[in-house]
Amino acid sequence: MNTSSNATTTIVRHSGAYALDNYLTAGQGVKSWLLTTDHKRIGILYLWTILVFFLIAAVAAALMRIELLTPAGDLISSETYNKLFTVHGVLMVWFFLIPSIPAVLGNFVIPMMIGARDVAFPRLNLFSWYLFVAAGALALWSLIHGGVDTGWTFYTPYSTTYANSHVISMAAGIFVAGFSSIITGINFIVTIHKMRAPGLRWFRLPLFIWALYATSLILVLATPVLAITLALMSVERLWGVGIFDPKLGGDPILFQHLFWFYSHPAVYIMILPGMGVISELITCFSRKRIFGYAWVGCSSMAIAVLGFIVWGHHMFVSSQSIYAGMIFSLLSFLVAVPSGVKVFNWTATLYKGSITFQTPMLYALGFIGLFTIGGLTGLCVATLAVDVHVHDTYFVIAHFHYIMVGGMVMAFMGGLHYWWPKITGRLYPEFWGKLAAMITFIGFNLTFFPQFLLGYLGMPRRYHAYPPEFQMLNVLSTAGASILGVGYVLPLIYFLWSLKRGRLAGPNPWRATGLEWQTSSPPPVHNFEATPIATASPYLYDAEADRDLHMANA
C-alpha cells in the first residue's frame, strides 16, 4: 500500500532479518503473558486455547466415526453417542470456529492492517480472553461430570424437561463465551472505526477488515439473543415452568425461532472471516489486484445483513407456516448472490494471474472449491420440497461441514500459514505445508462427500446404529476422517518445529502489500516504528514489476 510514499516503513525492509526487539521478547515469563494487553499476544493466547478445544472436539468426532464403522451400535451406547455429538457441536461451534479466525488472526492482524498500535480497548481484549477461558472451564466441567445429550441446539422441551444431563452448566458456559464474543466484536468495530491510520479510507481497507467488520456486527447483534434464549431455557429447566412451556400455553417453537435467529447469523460468523482470509490469499498469490474490490467488500456486508432474515429455513418441518417457509426459502436463495459475487471475483482474480502454489494458496484454492459445493448444496436444503426429504439427514451434515470445515477451517489454516512468518518471524517448512494441505483436501472430501450420498439415500443424523446397506459409505467416511486427522496433526508438528528451527522469514516473505507486512517480523510491541500513511489501494500487486525484479536479480 504505502510502498511508494512512506519512507518510515522502508527502514525494516531488509530480507532475512529477525527483529530482535519484538513483542515476544518484550516480556518474559508466564506473568508477562497472562497480564498482557498486547493484541498480538492475546491472539496467541486464543490460538493455544482454541487448539485445546479443537482437539477435544476432534476426539469426540473420531469416536463417532469409529462407532459408525459398523451398522450395529457396538462400541458405545446411544446415550454416549448423544453426548459425543453434543460436545463435538458445542465445542467446535462456540469454542473453536467462532473464535478461530476473529479472535486469533483478527486480533493479531487487524490493528496492524489498519496501521494502529493496538485495538481500541486492550484491557477489555484481555478480559474477553479470560471470559473465554472461564466459559471453556464451565463447558469442560459439564463434560467431565457426565456431559450433555441435547445436541448443540438445546431444543425445548427436551432440554428444559427431559434431558438428564448437565444442560444448565453447559448453557452457562456458552452464555459466558457469548459475552467474550460480544466484547471482541465491540472492540473490533470501534477499532476499525476509530483507529485507522491517516489516509486509510473505508474503500482502502483490506478485504479481511471488511469481512471482520461484518462479522463483528453479527457478533454484537446476534449473540445477545442467544444469551437471553439460553438464560430463559435454563431458568425454565431450573424452575419447572417458563415461556417455552406448553403447560402455560408457551410455545417450544418460539425457542427454535430465537435460537436460529442467533444461530443462522452465527453460521456467517463462522464463514465471513474465512472469506476475508481467502480474499487476501488469492490476490497475493496471483500477484494481481483483487477483481471487483468494492463488490467483494460490500458482499460481506450484504451477507451479514441477509443472515439476519433467513433463520426460518432451519424450521421448514417445525410446523412453521407454509407461507413463512416460502418467504424464508426465497430470502435464503438471495444469500447465494453475494456469496456468488465473492466466488466469481476470486476466480476473476486468478484469471491471468501469476499464480504460485505455496501452502496458503493451496488452502485458498481448496476453499473456493469446497465452499462452492457447500454453498450450492445450501440452495438444495433451502428449497422447501427438497428440505422435507433431506432434513435431519447426513445431507445436511455434509452441507454444513463443507462450509464449516471445507470453508472456515481451510481458510483458518491458510491464514495461519500466511501470517505465521509475521507471528513468529520464521517460515514453516514449505514441502510439509503443501503435503498437509493436500492431505487435508483429500481427507476432507473422502470424509464428507459420502455423507451427501448417505443423506440423499435417507440416513438420518444423530443415530449410532444404521441399516447395513449404508455401511460402505460410512466406512469410506471414517477412512477419510483418519486421513483428515493426519492433515491436521502434520501442521501441529511442523509449526512447533518451526518455532526454533524454521528459516528466518524477514519482514515480508510473500512480497505482500498489506500494511502488516511493512513492519519487521515479529513486529515490535507497538507494531510500527512510526504511524504509516495510506495513499492507495491495499492490493498494489503488479506481476510485470515482479517479473522485472526477478530478471534483475537473476
Place this chain on the structure above:
Amino acid sequence: MNATTTAVVAEQFDDIQQQHSAAKLGMWIFLATEVMFFGGLFLAYTVYRFTYGHVFALASRHLDDVFGGANTAVLLFSSLLMALAVRAAELDRRKQLVRLLLATALFGILFMTIKGFEYRKDFVEHLVPRFDFRWDGSDAANAELFFWIYFALTGLHAIHVTVGIALILVLALLARAGKFSPNFMPVEITGLYWHFVDIIWVFLFPLLYLAGHR
C-alpha cells in the same frame, strides 16, 4: 472504558478526542447488544400477547399502577440528575458532580426499594408463578405465563438497575478523588448506560401495567 484512567491518553490512542469518541462508540454498540438481549423477552411478550390478549389484559390489571407509575417518575427523575452530573463533569465542577452522582444513585435505590415492596405485594396476592400462583377464573395457565414474563422482564431490568447503581457509586468515589478532571468520559458513558436502563423501563411500564386499560 476504564474508570480509573486519569487525563492521560492511553498509549493506543493519538489524542484525547480519539479516546473519547472510541469510548462513546463502544458504549453505544454495547447498548445495541443490550437492546437485542432484552429484545428476546420483548418478542416473547409480543407473541403471547397476540395469542392470549384477553388474559394478558386481565392479568395486567392485577399489577399496581401506583407502584409502577411512581417508579417511572423516580427513574425519569434520576435520569435528569444523571444528565446534570455529566454536565457538571464536563464543566469540571467536582463538588456538584459528587452530589449529583450520589443523588442519582439514591433515586436508583429508591426505585429498587419501591420495586421490592411491589414484589412483596405480588407475593402476598399469590401472583408468583410456580411457587405460589392462584388465579380465580379461567385461563389460569396463560395468566401464569403473563406473570412469568412480568417477573423475567422486571427482574432482568432490576439487575441492570443494580449494576447501574454500583457503577454510579464507584464514579462518585472516584469523582471525589478528582479523577475526572479533564477526562469526564467515564461519567458520560455510565450516563448513557443509565439512560438506557431508564428507557427500558419506559417500555416495560405501559406493556406490563397499562395493557389492561381501555
